[in-house]
Amino acid sequence: MSAKRLYLYTRFERFWHWAQTLLILVLLVTGFEIHGSYTLLGFEQAFTVHNFCAWTWLVLxxxxxxxxxxxxxxxxxVPTFVKMFEVIRFYAVGIFKGEPHPVPKSERVKHNPLQRITYLGLVSLLVPFQIITGFLYYYYNQWPTMGWNWALEPVAVLHTLGAFGFLVFVIVHVYMTTTGHTIGAHIKAMFTGYEELEPHDKSRDEEPRQYHV
Incomplete structure (x- = not known):
């Protein structure tokens, strides 16, 4: 029996997903070089590329x-705690036993409760935090004209901590892409827009009413 296919990701959604992926990776590489972790492009070029990607990401x-x-x-x-425990248990135990996902994907439910909270936290907390600390870092030379007598080091440390937060997210996100019914199913979906469901997945029929949007 062939797998069902759901069209879940529009062209723009796939575009900004991969554009953000590229921008985040380049920002991490150049950012850590600016921080002095290694030498790859050279400080000045890394600084130029980092700032260009930062402005590009802000517009995106x-x-x-x-x-x-x-x-x-x-x-x-929109965050929800409905079936949150079941999802956590699935990724901790159930996935290794071949159990079905407790919150299967559908046109109305793209993300499970764990994904919702993670993505919401990323968009509403981590991204703004990195933007604010980045702006403060970028306009350091203008601080005196604004009457700010802050030390640069705390801002640099906060911006670096934010970068590590993104690095952790990227690592976990890449791992999670391998948890579909095949190791490359989720990655393929972000290229084609179609999510392939396992033959026994009856998400369209058994979608929990609590998740309707």
Whole structure:
């Protein structure tokens, strides 16, 4: 029996997903070089590339927020604790026993409760935190004209901590992409837009009413 296919990810959604992926990776590489962790491009070039990617991401981020607000996609990120424990148990134990996912994907439920909280925290907390500390870092030379007598080191440390937060997210996210019914199913979906469900997955029929948006 062939797997069912659901069209869940639009072209723009796939575009900003991979664009953000590239920007985050380049920002991490150049950022840690600016921090002095290693030498790859050279400080000046790393600084230039880092700032270009940062401004590019800021513009992309604005488009993403606008897109979510105008298309109603924001509803997929509304946090919920319904079946949260079941999802955590699934990734900790059930997935290794071949159990079905407690919150299967559907057109109305793209993300399970654990994903919702993670993505919401990323978009509403970690990204703004990194933007603010990045701006403070970037405009350090203008601090005196604004009457700020802060030390640069605390801002640099906070910005670096934010970078480590993104690094952890990338590592966990890459691992989670391998947890589909095949190791590359989720990655493939972000190229084609179609999520392939296992033959026994009856998400369309058994979608929990609590998740309707």
């Amino acid at each position: 981020y604005a488009f993403i927020v606008f897109w979510m607000a105008t298309t109603g996609e924001w509803k997929h990120y």
